[in-house]
Amino acid sequence: xxxxxxxxxxxxxxxxxxxxxxxxxxxxxxxxxxxxxxxxxxxxxxxxxxxxxxxxxxxxxxxxxxxxxxxxxxxxxxxxxxxxxxxxxxxxxxxxxxxxxxxxxxxxxxxxxxxxxxxxxxxxxxxxxxxxxxxxxxxxxxxxxxxxxxxxxxxxxxxxxxxxxxxxxxxxxxxxxxxxxxxxxxxxxxxxxxxxxxxxxxxxxxxxxxxxxxxxxxxxxxxxxxxxxxxxxxxxxxxxxxxxxxxxxxxxxxxxxxxxxxxxxxxxxxxxxxxxxxxxxxxxxxxxxxxxxxxxxxxxxxxxxxxxxxxxxxxxxxxxxxxxxxxxxxxxxxxxxxxxxxxxxxxxxxxxxxxxxxxxxxxxxxxxxxxxxxxxxxxxxxxxxxxxxxxxxxxxxxxxxxxxxxxxxxxxxxxxxxxxxxxxxxxxxxxxxxxxxxxxxxxxxxxxxxxxxxxxxxxxxxxxxxxxxxxxxxxxxxxxxxxxxxxxxxxxxxxxxxxxxxxxxxxxxxxxxxxxxxxxxxxxxxxxxxxxxxxxxxxxxxxxxxxxxxxxxxxxxxxxxxxxxxxxxxxxxxxxxxxxxxxxxxxxxxxxxxxxxxxxxxxxxxxxxxxxxxxxxxxxxxxxxx
Ligand code: ADP
Ligand code: MG
Numbered sequence: 001x002x003x004x005x006x007x008x009x010x011x012x013x014x015x016x017x018x019x020x021x022x023x024x025x026x027x028x029x030x031x032x033x034x035x036x037x038x039x040x041x042x043x044x045x046x047x048x049x050x051x052x053x054x055x056x057x058x059x060x061x062x063x064x065x066x067x068x069x070x071x072x073x074x075x076x077x078x079x080x081x082x083x084x085x086x087x088x089x090x091x092x093x094x095x096x097x098x099x100x101x102x103x104x105x106x107x108x109x110x111x112x113x114x115x116x117x118x119x120x121x122x123x124x125x126x127x128x129x130x131x132x133x134x135x136x137x138x139x140x141x142x143x144x145x146x147x148x149x150x151x152x153x154x155x156x157x158x159x160x161x162x163x164x165x166x167x168x169x170x171x172x173x174x175x176x177x178x179x180x181x182x183x184x185x186x187x188x189x190x191x192x193x194x195x196x197x198x199x200x201x202x203x204x205x206x207x208x209x210x211x212x213x214x215x216x217x218x219x220x221x222x223x224x225x226x227x228x229x230x231x232x233x234x235x236x237x238x239x240x241x242x243x244x245x246x247x248x249x250x251x252x253x254x255x256x257x258x259x260x261x262x263x264x265x266x267x268x269x270x271x272x273x274x275x276x277x278x279x280x281x282x283x284x285x286x287x288x289x290x291x292x293x294x295x296x297x298x299x300x301x302x303x304x305x306x307x308x309x310x311x312x313x314x315x316x317x318x319x320x321x322x323x324x325x326x327x328x329x330x331x332x333x334x335x336x337x338x339x340x341x342x343x344x345x346x347x348x349x350x351x352x353x354x355x356x357x358x359x360x361x362x363x364x365x366x367x368x369x370x371x372x373x374x375x376x377x378x379x380x381x382x383x384x385x386x387x388x389x390x391x392x393x394x395x396x397x398x399x400x401x402x403x404x405x406x407x408x409x410x411x412x413x414x415x416x417x418x419x420x421x422x423x424x425x426x427x428x429x430x431x432x433x434x435x436x437x438x439x440x441x442x443x444x445x446x447x448x449x450x451x452x453x454x455x456x457x458x459x460x461x462x463x464x465x466x467x468x469x470x471x472x473x474x475x476x477x478x479x480x481x482x483x484x485x486x487x488x489x490x491x492x493x494x495x496x497x498x499x500x501x502x503x504x505x506x507x508x509x510x511x512x513x514x515x516x517x518x519x520x521x522x523x524x525x526x527x528x529x530x531x532x533x534x535x536x537x538x539x540x541x542x543x544x545x546x547x548x549x550x551x552x553x554x555x556x557x558x559x560x561x562x563x564x565x566x567x568x569x570x571x572x573x574x575x576x577x578x579x580x581x582x583x584x585x586x587x588x589x590x591x592x593x594x595x596x597x598x599x600x601x602x603x604x605x606x607x608x609x610x611x612x613x614x615x616x617x618x619x620x621x622x623x624x625x626x
Pocket of ligand 1: 212213
């Protein structure tokens, strides 16, 4: 998995012409925009000197939506029209959203093209449109403070984002009027922010604990180039969960009843979060909770108490850390530096446990909220052509293997999981039947052997294959994953050059938990899968044998077969037909052997007869050795 430095074709410009570029961290909880100005990279503040933009959009009837702190402040009074955490909905279908919706206060309505819409006072809006509002706000901020139009941006996405989620992010940027130079994985951006690409070779872990999600990635720097060795995480673990634990404690202390109003719940969550954040600096915090109508409550929360409450959750982040190390094939001791990303890594207990786990000092000098945007800005500056000598593009990995369905419902993996991108790999396939002129290609994603256990990404057909005997055609199928992680598949018939291709843009994405589940399933079921694969392979072989036999019998059985021999071949073929859909691969194998045995004389005569017909009209001399 060695990585190469690649320069983007046609992206270089004259060195003196500075083009305005920005990096955008489009976060679940908070978003930021950063830029390189006179060699210094930093995030850009709003008019009130605030760098973070809460990723919250409030829709109103007959008025433009509001974004950020103003929207966040309205969340209490107007929860249904105030959309938060929209990143979780990006690239998801109606079905995916149904499960997520249980935890969200919004009203969903199905839209056309399988995209769910959120019903608000300002109309029905898609997650892509909501994200576009956030991006538009950051674009305006950047253009006002840089004093000109942005030539292009780099937008960061979680490393595990699949095609649909990446595509949705790109669509949102386009909708906001931004030119996306490329999408960049968040951990890679963080490593760039620390200049790890400039330092000595070594292995880095990126620990990113944000508002609602946790990600850990292992990167290896090799001769100045990054390689992403593995990624892991938990999509339902973050600062919000810490808030919930603190809120539970407050409810208990204040004697609050469950089933409080929306307004009271939001106030409670805000009080919990404020106390938690204060405890990153102080060892004790006063909690003041004002409730709707009823009495107020004031209490004291100590850091020790907080640590006790949140310890199990902090511990839970170490599971994915172990998994990432295992996938990368390394041990904790091999990790030289650990970069801390995300607001929740300010929590002292988090730092303590992570430092203990990796047994190394943590990199915390750059504000953990800003570090991803800073790395993205550095990359955007390079891609915009402002630094002609450093043309490095960082390469990332794909989260699940990509493959094609072969006979018997098996998945033939063409690009392995954790392969670095961009990448292209080709494999040859052939026809199953004599005279087959079309081939149906089914692109799947996942680690399992059977297609039914993988996720279907796309189907397309290759037509115009010249008719040949089964197994003679050569169809080259190429999988290509571009720098943004988007897949295209090309199938080409090798003799005539007929091609067919598809860009894989599924209408809905795979949830990150599904990715986790699919990985876990593939590990749990490896042995069972092997038996299943053997069974499917024998079933396909049985079909092939019967197909070939029938086509042979139809063409020359009358000349070459006597009645008795014909009867025994038919009996063996019938026996095979009877067991070929059974679930015992040994039985099918035996039946195939029986057919081969019964037809061996016939097959030999056929071969001789075809040699004879090939030689007909020629003189024997021609075939003599010279
Ligand atoms: P995301 O990447 O999901 O958008 P962020 O990286 O912005 O999220 O992290 C937001 C989370 O960080 C919130 O849960 C917030 O409470 C938490 N956070 C911010 N500052 C602090 C702090 N000083 N101490 C503890 N947690 C903090
Ligand atoms: Mg983040």
